[in-house]
Amino acid sequence: FVGDVAKDLGLQPLALGDRGFQIVSEGRTQYFAVHGKTGHLVTAERIDREQLCRLVEKCLLRCELIMEREMKFYEIEVEISDINDNAPRFREAEIELRMNEMTAPGSRFPLAEAHDPDSGRNSLQSYELSGDEHFSLAVQAGPGGDQRPELVLAKALDREEAAFHELVLRASDGGDPARTGTARIRVTGLDANDNAPAFSQAEYTVRVPEDVPVGSVLVTVTATDNDEGLNGQVKYWLKKVSDIASDIFRLDNETGEIMLLRTLDFEDGNSYELEVQAHDGGGLFDTTKVTISVTDVNDNMPVISVRSAISEISEDAPSGTVVALLHVHD
Known part of the structure; x- marks a missing residue:
């Protein structure tokens, strides 16, 4: 049980079935349904807040209740608590x-x-x-x-x-x-070991379009160490990286190249921050910050969906009569 939709709309539960209704959610998964006899909004799928709202503090799921015979819709917001x-x-x-x-x-x-x-x-x-x-x-x-x-x-x-x-x-x-x-x-x-590696820049910033090919080298970090032998050999490691970024980027420990592992999507994420450390063979290190900004390209078409439409209309219907509910999303 999530909420009493019939009560909130001031309707008798039986009236919902008589008027014809449907629940429509954004996306492929329909997380909620309305019980026709009671008018209760109930869960239709298991809800995992961390999966749905990984980067959002306040997690909201939105859907619409369409009253088909009246050609009306009501927006429903459900906050998912942790x-x-x-x-x-x-x-x-x-x-x-x-x-x-x-x-x-x-x-x-x-x-x-x-x-x-x-x-x-x-x-x-x-x-x-x-x-x-x-x-x-x-x-x-x-x-x-x-x-x-x-x-x-x-x-x-x-x-x-x-x-x-x-x-x-x-x-x-x-x-x-x-x-x-x-x-x-x-x-x-x-x-x-008396010399630590030193990066050529305290911070690296790069901007890439979201359609950059998988396998591309986005940026190369470089550190030098004046020591000789093992104490002067520099290797690179990711010190701090989010779970999402670790699936998208790979750091070459020998060359310092940061490569793209999978396709970027500006709509899913437009900026990523990495912390890279350069270690020498003697245990000394330096740290730099890498910011990768993703720029948008026009890779999505507008999608038009008919949420509800009447099948027939009287020839004397007045101008302004609603005949269909459309939804456009890009």
Whole structure:
């Protein structure tokens, strides 16, 4: 049960069947129906808020009740509220960090963020770290209010004393009961490396049309390291990327090329942000931001649908009489 349509319209339930009606929703899936005998709006399909509204805070489904004999329609809005049916999840359950033994205490290292598609209190709320006295956790607030965990070196490393450090990063949401997700962090201590990679740009911005061919190289990030040997070899990694963007773009770890994996659609998304890190063989790194803006091309035709139409009309019908309801969408 979603709502009492007959009551809201001031109709007797039996009157709905007599007047002829239908429920029409945007898209292929019809999520709602009206029970003819009771006049109740009911669900017709299972509704997954995270699937329908991945990028929208307020999730609304819209449909129309068409009264065919009266040639009237009524707009219906249903807000889908969130439940805590998703736990925070890290993209990688195992995180490998390489840290120079000469790193000064107080140094900070960005960690992978967890993702929870639920909203409000049911979404990601906190992080905690356990496992080793050499490290502590700091959480910074991002520009959009997101929480960004950072590993803080609390006590100087001694590679001869301990070559590896095992930690556990736990992410929790605010549901009741709370759901959690974990990632194991393995820190490897390294010998001295006195030069970090440096990107040629602090931020890369590129604009591409939505019909750019799959497989195209959209942008190439470049970092250099003045060290020699293993400490001067640079490889590239995606530090922060959304689930959607990870399905669309691929970063070549050796060349820094960002390639298109599948067709872009301006109507589905017009901007994507990636954070790329360049790591050398000694555990030092630099970070850059990549913004990919998608420009629209005219790849959609207007679609006209007849929502309702009368089959006959009297020759003396007055001018202005409604004979059909049309809907146009592009």
